[in-house]
Amino acid sequence: MKIQLTLFFLLLCSFLQAQDIPGVEPFEFQKSQLRQNPYIEELGLDDKNALIIKTQAYSPWSLGKSSSYLVVLTNVKMFKYYRYIHTAYSEDVLKSSEITDAAEKTKLLKLINATTQIKSGMLNITKKDTGEELVIFDAGTCSIEIHQGELMSVLESYAPHEAIEYGYPGAEERQKLLDAANGFNFYDDLFREVIYIEFNDNTQNTSKELKYNNIEFREEPYIREDKFEFDTLRKKPQEIKYIDIKDKLLSKTEANKRLQYLCDKETKEYIKNSQDKRPVPPPYYPERFFSKVYLYVKTDDEKGLFYEVNWRCKALKTPLD
Incomplete structure (x- = not known):
């Protein structure tokens, strides 16, 4: 009888362990799913034993639950996906890209191994030894799902930022979860880019005004009557040499055209994928397309200052306007 129980236990453990993928350290899943990995079909994958890590951060106020996916195939090919969902405008856009950079792949494999070591039992402790309880309504939730075949694990924490700030038990594991979710977030990689704008030229001077603790850059002509804060x-x-940045710099006119091009492209994709008879695209702003905006302000012919700014403007016009 003991031998039978031992064999059953060993079989159960082997069933709950991840199948070998080079670079991913062995770990045990929390439980078995009742059906095949649901994201195989959603992402259009053929490899039914692919390791899939889905990341979400959402709250009751979220206008849709956008998700990131990291996919590691059994042949070690790696892909990143991001599904952008905005329910108010019926937006549902999925973008993906293969990860070929060796350094990025190594970094993500290390992040996978760190994530599987997070102690799920420490992620939702809401009571201190003093008896004080964490009671927060409408806070955010951070979730990471790990799937392979019919196996899955879920790491989820409600109000992790608040729990860490107020010193509740499990702060270290909650922070690990937030760091992992940030590392698996591919929104910027797949939907946004970094733009570098040469803000002044030889014929115009740049003036600066202090306003609400921000420097507001003003120059004629404005880009779309905008301001950069x-x-x-x-x-x-940051001081930077002109020779190190010149190949990335866009003039104000080029930056303007790039922004409008991205807006037009996104609008056409929205119309193409919309199921509405008369689709109405959402309002687009620079932050939709640019994760970071840098202004280069020349101080002399060889160097200048680099400002990371917020680009404020009215909603962009679309091809339908």
Whole structure:
């Protein structure tokens, strides 16, 4: 009888362990799913034993649950996906890209191994030894699902930021979860880019005004009558050599055209994928397309100052306007 129980236990453990993928350290799943990995079909994969890590951060106020996916195939090919969902405008856009950079793949494999070591039992402790309880309504939830075949694990924490801030038990594991979710977030990689704008030229001077603790850059002509705000409390301009940045710089006109091009492209994709008879695209702003905006302000012919700014403007016009 003991031998039978031992064999059953060993079989159960082997069933709950991840199948070998080079670079991924062995770990045990929490439980078995009742059906095949649900994201195999959603992402259009052929490899039914692919390791899939799905990341979400959402709250009751979220206008849709956008998700990131990291896919590691059994042949070690790696892909990143991001599904952008905005229910108010019936947006549901899925973008993907293969990860070929060796350094990025190594970094993500290390992150997978760190994530599987997070102690799920420490992620939702809401009571201190003193008896004080964490009671927060409408807070955010951070979730990471790990799937392979019919096996799955879920790491989820409600109000992790607040629990960490107020010193509740499990803060270290909650922070590990937040760091992992940030590392698996591919929104910027797949939907946004970094833009570098040469803000001044030889014929115009750049003036700066302090306003609400920000430097507001003004120059004629504005880009779309916009303003660029630089947070003087949290950031400092960086000195940079012109030769190191010149190949990335866009003029104000080129930046304007790039922004409008991305807006037009997104609008056409929205119309193409919409199931509405008369689709109405959402309003688009620079932050939809650019994860970071840098202004280069020349100080002399060889160098200048680099400002990471917020690009403020009205909603962009679309091809339908």
